[in-house]
Ligand code: SF4
């Protein structure tokens with residue numbers, strides 16, 4: 446039998462809510478999601494929480510734990526001292542449905558708006574060939590589990606509902622970068638599109654998205670900054686622009 450620990454969990458829905466106090470048993474090796482499950486099995490059977498894999502791979506159990514966006518299934522209770530109250534709240538950037546479950550459809554809308562991979566029209570499926578070095582470059586971005594912790598953290602949309610229309614967010618900047626670096630993507634204007642239509646110009650490279658990414662994707666350094674640099678190159682240096690045109694594969 447483990448020791449009792451203090452928790453505060455946000456309970457409510459779109460009409461409002463507040464933090465409720467709980468004292469829950471915690472055993473060695475457990476994560477925050479285990480505690481949520483124990484609460485559901487004991488005193489709060491109607492506590493709503495989204496989860497699926499409990500292995501840090503499905504991206505469902507995103508929540509804010511003591512104010513930091515994290516995966517509930519990857520946050521060990523040993524992270525906190527025994528006398529610390531652990532406060533669990535829903536993601537702040539997205540509308541609450543109930544308790545810890547938020548409506549993340551903002552992200553799906555942005556995914557739909559991101560132009561898809563466009564292979565060269567002269568190649569049929571099965572004829573695509575890529576060098577290993579190109580595969581490796583985009584592999585980092587393909588690790589994304591769509592937890593949306595980066596989207597939730599970015600100050601451009603956190604507490605700024607009015608920016609959501611014009612800002613796709615870091616998860617979709619890595620998608621744009623992945624396609625931009627893809628040797629078989631026939632769209633030439635990924636950077637300009639990211640800047641002009643996806644709102645990359647709003648990003649002032651604070652790197653908060655990178656800090657919370659559970660897959661340790663270097664969102665800012667490896668995706669956003671190279672995309673921004675090359676937009677600047679192209680816009681302001683005609684020789685670089687011409688060179689790229691001439692020597693492009
Ligand atoms: Fe989550 Fe990282 Fe993907 Fe953002 S980039 S959605 S933080 S895995």
Ligand code: F3S
Nearest residue numbers: 599648650651652654
């Ligand atoms: Fe936002 Fe990440 Fe840029 S947190 S401001 S997208 S570096």
Ligand code: FES
Nearest residue numbers: 498499503504518
């Ligand atoms: Fe799948 Fe946490 S339950 S990432």
